[in-house]
Amino acid sequence: MHLRGDVSGLVRLESISKTFDAGPSRVLALENVSLRVAPGEIFGIIGLSGAGKSTLVRCINMLEVPDEGRVYVDGLEITALESRELREVRKKIGMVFQHFNLLASRTVLENVVFPLEIARLPKPERIKKGRTLLELVGLEDKEDAYPSQLSGGQKQRVGVARALANDPKVLLCDEPTSSLDPQTTRSILRLLDRINEELGLTIILITHEMDAIRQICHKVAVIADGKVVESGRVIDIFTSPSHETTKSMIRGTTPIDAPDWAIKILEASAKAADRRVARLSFVGESTGHPVISSIVRDFGVDINILTAQIDHIKSVPFGVMLVELSGEGDGVDKSIGFLRGLGVSVEVIDDVGDLVAKGNGGSE
Amino acid sequence: MFDSRLIQIIINSLGETFYMVGASCALAVAFGLPIGVLLVTTEKQGIIENPGICQVLSTVVNIGRSIPFVILMVAIMPFTRLLIGTSIGTGAAIVPLTIAAIPFVARMVETSLREVDAGVVEAAQAMGASPWEIIIKVLIPEAKSSLILGVTITAINLVGYSTMAGAIGGGGLGDLAVRYGYQRFRGDVMLATVVILIILVQGVQMLGGALARRAGSRGN
Numbered sequence: 001m002h003l004r005g006d007v008s009g010l011v012r013l014e015s016i017s018k019t020f021d022a023g024p025s026r027v028l029a030l031e032n033v034s035l036r037v038a039p040g041e042i043f044g045i046i047g048l049s050g051a052g053k054s055t056l057v058r059c060i061n062m063l064e065v066p067d068e069g070r071v072y073v074d075g076l077e078i079t080a081l082e083s084r085e086l087r088e089v090r091k092k093i094g095m096v097f098q099h100f101n102l103l104a105s106r107t108v109l110e111n112v113v114f115p116l117e118i119a120r121l122p123k124p125e126r127i128k129k130g131r132t133l134l135e136l137v138g139l140e141d142k143e144d145a146y147p148s149q150l151s152g153g154q155k156q157r158v159g160v161a162r163a164l165a166n167d168p169k170v171l172l173c174d175e176p177t178s179s180l181d182p183q184t185t186r187s188i189l190r191l192l193d194r195i196n197e198e199l200g201l202t203i204i205l206i207t208h209e210m211d212a213i214r215q216i217c218h219k220v221a222v223i224a225d226g227k228v229v230e231s232g233r234v235i236d237i238f239t240s241p242s243h244e245t246t247k248s249m250i251r252g253t254t255p256i257d258a259p260d261w262a263i264k265i266l267e268a269s270a271k272a273a274d275r276r277v278a279r280l281s282f283v284g285e286s287t288g289h290p291v292i293s294s295i296v297r298d299f300g301v302d303i304n305i306l307t308a309q310i311d312h313i314k315s316v317p318f319g320v321m322l323v324e325l326s327g328e329g330d331g332v333d334k335s336i337g338f339l340r341g342l343g344v345s346v347e348v349i350d351d352v353g354d355l356v357a358k359g360n361g362g363s364e
Numbered sequence: 365m366f367d368s369r370l371i372q373i374i375i376n377s378l379g380e381t382f383y384m385v386g387a388s389c390a391l392a393v394a395f396g397l398p399i400g401v402l403l404v405t406t407e408k409q410g411i412i413e414n415p416g417i418c419q420v421l422s423t424v425v426n427i428g429r430s431i432p433f434v435i436l437m438v439a440i441m442p443f444t445r446l447l448i449g450t451s452i453g454t455g456a457a458i459v460p461l462t463i464a465a466i467p468f469v470a471r472m473v474e475t476s477l478r479e480v481d482a483g484v485v486e487a488a489q490a491m492g493a494s495p496w497e498i499i500i501k502v503l504i505p506e507a508k509s510s511l512i513l514g515v516t517i518t519a520i521n522l523v524g525y526s527t528m529a530g531a532i533g534g535g536g537l538g539d540l541a542v543r544y545g546y547q548r549f550r551g552d553v554m555l556a557t558v559v560i561l562i563i564l565v566q567g568v569q570m571l572g573g574a575l576a577r578r579a580g581s582r583g584n
Contacts, residue, residue, distance in 0.1 A: 061490055090492035101487035105505045105579075115491040117501070166491075 009036035009072070010202050011043075011170055016059055016069035018052075018226075029055040030066070031226040037170070037219075042196050042203045044213040044234065046249065047223035056223065057172050057206045061093045062086055074169050091119050094163030098175035100155040102147040108158050109134065109143035115165040133161040137191060153184035160191060170202045171195070177212060189215050193314075210249045214238065214313050222246045235313050239281035239320060239345065262306040266324065266349075275326040278336065281345040282310075282319040289342055299335040301327035370553065373540065378560060380454045380535040384526045387458045389519045392465030396518075397511075399425065399466065400473020401499055411485065411495045421470075428467035433525050436460050437532055457534030461525055465518055472514030476507040509580030516572025520565050527561070537561055 018030040029052045037043040047053040058064035060071055062078055071078040078089060102111050113130040121129070134140045137157040147155055156176060163171055173192065177185035193216040196203050205217060213220050213234055221231035224245040230237060241247045266277050282291075295301050303323050310319040325332045339346050366374075399421060405411050406418040431439070437460040441451040444459040480503055488502045504511070527538020537557045545554025 063486060063490060087492040087494060090490060093490070095487070095490040097483060097487060099481075099483050101481065101483040103484055103502065103506060105508060114488075114501070118488075118491050118493045118497055162487075172490075 010039040010074055011035070011037040011060060011204065012070075012072040013056075013059070014070045014072070016056070016066045016071065018055055018059065018064060018066045029226050030059070033069070033223075033226070033228050035221055035228065035231070037202060037204060039202050040196070040200050041218040042192070042205060042216050044205045044207060044217035044220040045223060046207055046210065046213055046220060048245065048249075049208060051223045051245075052226040053206045053208075053223045054174055057174050057204060060170075060172055060204065061090050061095060091115065091166045092169050094166070094168035094171040096156070096159045096163045096171065096173040096176045098178045100147070100152075100159045102155060102158055102162075104147055106146075107143065108139060108145050108147070108150070111147065111158055112161045112165060115162060119166055129165065130161075133164055136164070136195075137161045151184075152180050153187060156180065156184075156188050157191065160188070160195070164195070164199075164201075168201070170204060173203060173205045175206055175208070178208065185209075185212070186215070192216055208249075214311070216314065218314070222249075235283055235316060235318060238313055239283060239318060240347070262322070266306070274328070274332065275324060276332050276336070277322070277324050277349045279347040279349060280319075280321045280323060280339065281347075282317075282321070283343070283345070284316050284318070291339060291342060291344060295325075295335040295338065299327060299331040299338070301325050301331045301335045366552070366556070370544075373544075374537075374553075374556065374560070377535060377537045377540040377557070378564075380539075381523065381526055381537045381564070384454060384457050384461060384529060384534060384536055385519060385522045388461035388465055388526075389515065389522050391458070391462040392469045392518060392522075393515055395462070396466045396469025397473050399470035400477065401503070403470060403474040404477040404503070405495065405499065411489070411498055425467040425470050428463070429471070431464075433460070433464050434528055434531065436464055437528065441532075452533040454529075454533075454535050457526070457529035457532060457536075460532075461522055461529065464525060465522055468521065469514070469518050472518060473511060476510035476514055477503050479510055480506045509576045512572055512576040512579055516569060516576070519568050519572070523561065523565055523568070537564075 013033055013035045016030050016033045017028075020027045020029050033052075033056060035043075035045075035056075045053045045056060055064050059066045060073065060078070062071070062081075066079065069079070073089065073093060076089060078086065081089060103114065106114065109127070109130045112133050113126040116126040116129060131140065131143065134143055137160055139154060139157050139161070142150065142154065142158075147158065150158065159176070171192075176192070177188050180188060189212055192203055192205070195201055196216070205212065207213060217234050219232065220234045220237050221228050222237070222243060222245055223229070224243065229243040230241065230246050237246060238250060241250055292303055292305075296303060303325055306322040306324065308319065308321040310317060312318070325335065327335070336346050336348065403418060403421055403425070406414040406421070408415055408418075410418075437457075440460055440463060444456050445451045447459055448455055450456050484506060485498055485502055488498045493501065526534070526536050527541070529536055530539025530542055533539075537560060541554050541557040544550045545557065
């Protein structure tokens with residue numbers, strides 16, 4: 001499954017498969033995964049633990065060698081390189097880890113300049129670059145501290161600075177916030193977002209937290225059982241998720257499914273000719289319009305709001321609302337047309353059962 | 365109770381012990397460290413994976429460690445003679461001491477390097493570090509504190525082994541204790557050498573511990 005748009009792709013995975021030996025049995029970690037990440041975007045890869053998302057990101061810099069398929073970074077086929085060439089390419093692929101993976105025997109500054117040492121940059125330049133990077137991540141006063149003296153968030157900032165040292169083309173973040181508390185998580189995500197904006201750096205973010213995706217990602221791929229089950233713009237995935245895994249991860253963040261009590265009411269009304277049950281998704285500007293009151297006034301339609309939530313994806317507001325519309329004549333249909341005209345996505349639900357288990361097992 | 369001649373003998377013996385232990389410890393580290401590094405890096409999933417080499421090294425190390433020192437000392441006499449021209453004396457004792465300590469150091473190094481977080485090695489790989497750079501810049505520095513403790517244990521073991529070197533005329537404190545203390549019934553000399561050995565071991569342990577702490581302090 002390819003993402004919409006962006007045919008080029010800074011990072012391109014083509015039909016990646018990977019199997020692990022697990023004692024007597026073999027575990028299929030990735031099955032025929034294809035992805036394209038466009039330059040300058042923050043691309044999220046989300047999945048439950050064990051879904052294969054970490055394996056996937058590790059295939060991009062060949063820390064994990066795929067059994068089948070090809071990986072391209074900036075047009076170069078990584079999977080075809082010899083170890084020496086691969087090491088050169090890796091210098092241009094930054095990586096941030098869940099457990100930071102800093103060298104305990106080195107100070108903060110020495111950790112940050114470590115990749116520059118590997119790249120054989122002269123020492124004065126290393127130090128200069130290292131200090132600039134520490135400033136970028138807000139740790140200029142910690143350069144002589146050791147990792148053991150830092151908090152988790154500070155350690156991850158060092159990890160990010162280190163990953164940026166060689167001016168990478170892409171930054172791979174493998175669960176960068178998964179060992180951090182919610183507040184620190186937000187600050188690290190903000191940092192990644194800022195780096196993406198200021199440096200125009202492409203970021204691939206692996207996470208199991210839908211919130212992380214919502215806060216900073218432009219696009220997202222959902223991984224389940226080693227397969228990409230859904231992918232696209234974050235806003236689309238959030239407003240109309242189709243796969244069960246996606247829904248289960250969004251649940252709690254946005255109201256997709258109707259609560260039990262609402263189902264009972266809806267079962268009756270869905271059958272009635274003059275009633276419609278619909279899921280309205282507002283994205284961006286349309287969130288700002290007083291659409292509900294317009295419908296009530298102009299089309300004489302009654303609206304019963306069953307669940308609703310307004311939230312933000314990156315800085316774009318979006319809302320999801322489950323409503324029951326009822327009215328005389330063609331008022332309901334007209335109002336649906338009116339809403340669509342305003343850019344509100346309207347999904348009329350004929351079978352209320354769909355609200356419970358919509359899109360079960362399907363992909364897009 | 366000790367005349368100046370006896371004191372001089374004790375001092376000479378102490379010097380011989382220092383010489384034997386110091387030289388054999390340094391040589392054992394020089395040979396054992398690379399072997400230990402190879403044991404870790406050539407194993408399956410290692411940074412220079414080579415199960416063949418790993419298996420051979422491991423077997424050789426195990427054989428080396430199973431031979432009792434007294435037997436080794438006598439068994440390698442021809443080799444010692446070939447190497448330094450004689451199989452008797454303090455210098456000659458360094459050869460079996462070194463050979464006995466190499467596999468021990470190798471295992472110590474192996475254990476220390478295994479304690480290094482695999483994630484840190486992975487981070488270095490992700491940065492494009494070569495296996496050699498990972499060994500020199502990651503594995504050894506990160507394990508430094510543990511490695512120093514390993515060398516300390518080796519040195520103390522060598523103090524113990526060196527006392528047997530008297531059997532091939534190696535001299536040292538052990539030899540003194542046997543010749544004067546045991547064969548000439550000088551209980552006081554025996555006691556004095558034992559006390560000196562205790563102080564020596566204590567000193568080495570304290571020094572090693574302090575160095576290891578300093579290497580591992582990391583600002584704590």
